[in-house]
Amino acid sequence: MCWAVPAKVVSIDSDFVATVDLGGNTLKKVAIGVDNLQVGDYVMVHAGVIIAKLTKQQVIENIKFIAEQIKEVAEIEGINPDEAVKSFMDAFSYILKDVEGESSGG
Amino acid sequence: MDLPKQIELIFRENTPLAAKISDEIAKLTPKVIEKTGLDKIKIMNFCGSHEWTTTHYGLRALMPKEVELIPGPGCPVCVTPSSDIENMIKLAIDGYRVYTFGDAFRLPTVNHYKKDQIGSLAMAKAAGADVRIAYSFVDAIEDAKKDNKPSVFFGIGFETTSPSYAVLFAKGKVPKNLMFYSSIKLTAPAAEYAVKLHKATKRTPVSGVIGPGHVSTIIGAMSWDFFPVKYKIPAVVSGFEPIDVLTGVLVILKDLYTGDIKFTNLEYKRVTTIKGNLYAQEKIREVFDVVDAIWRGIGTIPKSGLDLNEKYSEYNARLQLGLKEKPWDYDLPPGCRCNEVTLGTAYPDECPLFMKACTPARPWGPCMVSMEGACAVWARFGSSQRVLEIIKEVKSNVLGSSG
Numbered sequence: 001m002c003w004a005v006p007a008k009v010v011s012i013d014s015d016f017v018a019t020v021d022l023g024g025n026t027l028k029k030v031a032i033g034v035d036n037l038q039v040g041d042y043v044m045v046h047a048g049v050i051i052a053k054l055t056k057q058q059v060i061e062n063i064k065f066i067a068e069q070i071k072e073v074a075e076i077e078g079i080n081p082d083e084a085v086k087s088f089m090d091a092f093s094y095i096l097k098d099v100e101g102e103s104s105g106g
Numbered sequence: 107m108d109l110p111k112q113i114e115l116i117f118r119e120n121t122p123l124a125a126k127i128s129d130e131i132a133k134l135t136p137k138v139i140e141k142t143g144l145d146k147i148k149i150m151n152f153c154g155s156h157e158w159t160t161t162h163y164g165l166r167a168l169m170p171k172e173v174e175l176i177p178g179p180g181c182p183v184c185v186t187p188s189s190d191i192e193n194m195i196k197l198a199i200d201g202y203r204v205y206t207f208g209d210a211f212r213l214p215t216v217n218h219y220k221k222d223q224i225g226s227l228a229m230a231k232a233a234g235a236d237v238r239i240a241y242s243f244v245d246a247i248e249d250a251k252k253d254n255k256p257s258v259f260f261g262i263g264f265e266t267t268s269p270s271y272a273v274l275f276a277k278g279k280v281p282k283n284l285m286f287y288s289s290i291k292l293t294a295p296a297a298e299y300a301v302k303l304h305k306a307t308k309r310t311p312v313s314g315v316i317g318p319g320h321v322s323t324i325i326g327a328m329s330w331d332f333f334p335v336k337y338k339i340p341a342v343v344s345g346f347e348p349i350d351v352l353t354g355v356l357v358i359l360k361d362l363y364t365g366d367i368k369f370t371n372l373e374y375k376r377v378t379t380i381k382g383n384l385y386a387q388e389k390i391r392e393v394f395d396v397v398d399a400i401w402r403g404i405g406t407i408p409k410s411g412l413d414l415n416e417k418y419s420e421y422n423a424r425l426q427l428g429l430k431e432k433p434w435d436y437d438l439p440p441g442c443r444c445n446e447v448t449l450g451t452a453y454p455d456e457c458p459l460f461m462k463a464c465t466p467a468r469p470w471g472p473c474m475v476s477m478e479g480a481c482a483v484w485a486r487f488g489s490s491q492r493v494l495e496i497i498k499e500v501k502s503n504v505l506g507s508s509g
């Protein structure tokens with residue numbers, strides 16, 4: 001019961017229930033557990049309640065956190081931290097470009 | 107590409123990054139061992155979903171032999187007391203409609219109802235009782251409104267599930283014919299209990315905690331600051347993809363090495379914040395009181411549960427229907443070691459019943475029921491990881507580290 005799944009808000013039916021698309025057009029009515037929800041938002045749904053919103057900006061924050069950890073570990077190892085981060089970024093630069101591109105594009 | 111797909115590519119299907127992080131873990135571990143003097147670095151996860159990721163993706167096999175990843179008490183289905191299920195069965199047999207999440211439907215009881223006949227809600231349904239599996243509290247409300255039959259919702263879960271109940275109670279949307287039986291548990295007191303137990307019993311102490319990502323989405327990552335502050339062990343709130351868990355391990359090693367253990371690190375930044383979901387917290391406070399709670403196989407942990415507060419007492423099935431919790435004694439089926447599995451002091455395959463008398467198709471104990479139960483996870487994906495670990499250990503003992 002603890003799986004949370006990403007979903008897209010399709011409609012807001014009242015101040016406490018929204019309809020979300022869990023993927024593949026599977027629609028579900030769920031309780032709204034966050035502030036300021038809007039149609040089109042990506043959200044995390046857990047046991048029938050929206051527990052969080054999901055944005056591209058937050059995904060980028062997440063990636064930056066991992067990069068920061070790799071950098072700090074490189075410092076401990078005595079490796080050039082910038083080199084270490086570069087190889088980290090290279091590992092998925094094509095996806096990052098996609099996320100950043102869409103994010104700055106609105 | 108839509109956001110969920112991008113997240114999958116970055117955090118789930120990113121083999122180069124996984125390889126890079128596991129390399130860093132391998133390089134950092136001997137340094138941590140040397141600096142701390144620990145001979146083993148034991149990292150406890152909290153969520154059943156973390157255990158799922160760890161086992162499913164074989165992350166244990168990526169760890170150096172000194173890094174041990176152990177499951178913790180993070181499955182609400184596993185820790186729901188037998189007496190709660192027995193109460194639900196009694197209500198169902200007495201003519202109430204009982205709504206339950208699918209996970210709790212097959213949970214076995216220790217005391218069977220009526221001459222050893224009925225030992226789960228599934229068996230009650232088979233005997234003709236009105237037991238319905240609900241996807242969510244919203245669905246149960248919709249269904250209960252249709253025919254006004256006296257009904258009870260079996261409310262299990264952690265802080266993550268409680269907003270779904272709280273929002274609907276606070277908005278006055280629960281019909282009068284639907285009562286609520288709360289078996290909601292709070293995670294931090296149980297995690298603290300488990301860590302203290304490892305310390306007190308002279309087992310290898312827990313060196314770091316991977317905190318529950320979605321629980322922290324509600325309560326905030328700062329809820330775990332007591333680990334760094336009070337116990338001087340690093341805590342990192344991680345997401346549920348393999349990259350998240352590997353990063354969590356790396357962060358714990360790094361913190362152990364630097365000794366800079368001040369506050370909880372937040373890896374799961376795409377969903378969780380330091381303070382959490384304030385809206386949900388407010389609704390939970392409005393509807394529930396913090397109470398002492400019984401954890402199955404473990405006993406009472408103070409202030410580790412939620413029950414409806416006075417304002418909502420007309421919905422409180424326990425109060426209204428005079429349901430008693432039986433005094434806790436030992437509420438696991440004979441031979442089941444779920445309590446040890448839940449507290450991280452035994453691995454599932456150390457239970458003699460594992461995959462013999464107890465299988466996912468026929469669970470003997472509660473940890474084999476839900477997909478978040480450590481025994482159920484290990485039953486599906488686990489054994490190969492242990493074999494790999496053992497092979498690695500033998501190799502390094504026989505051939506030295508270069509082997």
Ligand code: SF4
Pocket residue numbers: 441442443444447454457458459460461464465469470471472473474481
């Ligand atoms: S294998 Fe079954 S009986 Fe053994 S601890 Fe796990 S759930 Fe209990």
